[in-house]
Amino acid sequence: MKVKWPILIVGLGGTAALIALLATGFSANINTAVTDVITGKQAPAFELVDLQGRTWSVEELEGKPVFINFWSTWCGPCKMEHPMLLQAAKAYPDVQFLGIIYNDAAAAVDVQLRRPPYNRLMSELESAAIEYPNLSDPDGRTALRYGVVGVPESFFVDRTGLVTYKQVGPLNADTAKRELARIRKQ
Template identity: 30%
Template sequence: MRNKNRRFILRLSLLLIMMFAIAYTLYQHFFTEKIRVQAGDQAPDFVLEDMEGNKVQLSDLKGRGVFLNFWGTWCKPCEQEMPYMESQYKQYKDLGVEILAVNIAESDIAIESFVKRHGLTFPVLKDKDRAVTEAYDIIPIPTSFLIDKNGTIQKVITGTMTEKDVANYMELIKP
C-alpha cells in the first residue's frame, strides 16, 4: 500500500510538472510579444568579417543606402536572386547604394565556392555565430532590409525577388 501511494504521488508530481511546462511554453508563444526589426526602426549596428578578413561595420555606411541581405548557399531562392543583386549592384554602387550579403553560419569553403560560381563582387559577410541573424530576427531566408542613408529601415522583404524588384528597391534607398 505504501509503495502504491509513493508511485501515485510521483506520477502526479511528474504530470503536474509536465502540464506546467506545456502551459508556460504556450503562454510564451502566444502571449509574449517578440520585438522584430521592422520598417521605421533604426537598423541594429553590427561588425562582421568579409571574405578577405576585413571588418565591416554597418554604421560606417551612413550616408549610403544599404541593401542588407541574409542568405545561405543551400537556399535555392537565395541563389536565384543573387545574379539580380549582382547586376543591380554594378549599376547602383557608384550612386551611393551598397549591398551587404550576410551568410548565415556556413563554412568559408562553401561561401567562397558559391561566390566564385556566381561571380559576386559585392561584399559577402560571415555571421559565424548567428549574432546578427538573431539581432535582426531572421526566420525565413532570403530576407532583405532596405536601409536609407540615415540608417533607418525603409522596407523588409522576405522571399525571392525579381531583377525588377531589386532595381526598384535600390532606387528606393538611393541617397
C-alpha cells in the same frame, strides 16, 4: 481485435485540428507579419568579418544607402536571386551591397578557420560572380537583431540608417529597382 473507438476518434480529431492549424499558419502572409518588426527603425548594429578578413560595421556605412541580403550556401532560392542581385549591384554603384551568410554552420566554421571548404565557398561566390562583400554571421546574432526568420531575406537601408523595406523570401527585379531607387533618394 476490438477497435477502441474513443481513442480512434480523439486521435483523428487531434490530427484534423493540427492540419487545420498548420494550413492556417502556412496561408498567412509572412512578409506582412514580420515586416513591421524592423521597418522604419534604425538598422541594428553589427560588426562582422567578410570573406577576405575585413571587419564591417553599420557605423561605417552611415551616409550611404545600403542593401543587405541574408543568404546560405544550401539555399536554392538564394542562388536563384544572385544573378539579379549582381546586376543590381552593378547598376547602382552608389549603394553598398552586402551579403550576410546566415544559418550555414559549415561555411561559418570554414571562413573562421580558412580551411579548404572555405575555398569551395569562395569558388561558389566566384562562379555566381558575386563581387560585393559577403560577411559571415557565425552565431546568427546579427540575423536575430534583424528579425530574420529564414533565407533569403533582404533589407533596404537609407542614408540615415533607417530600414525602409524588408523582403522575406526571394527578391524580384521590380521590387529591387523600386526599393533601391527609394533609398538612393533619401
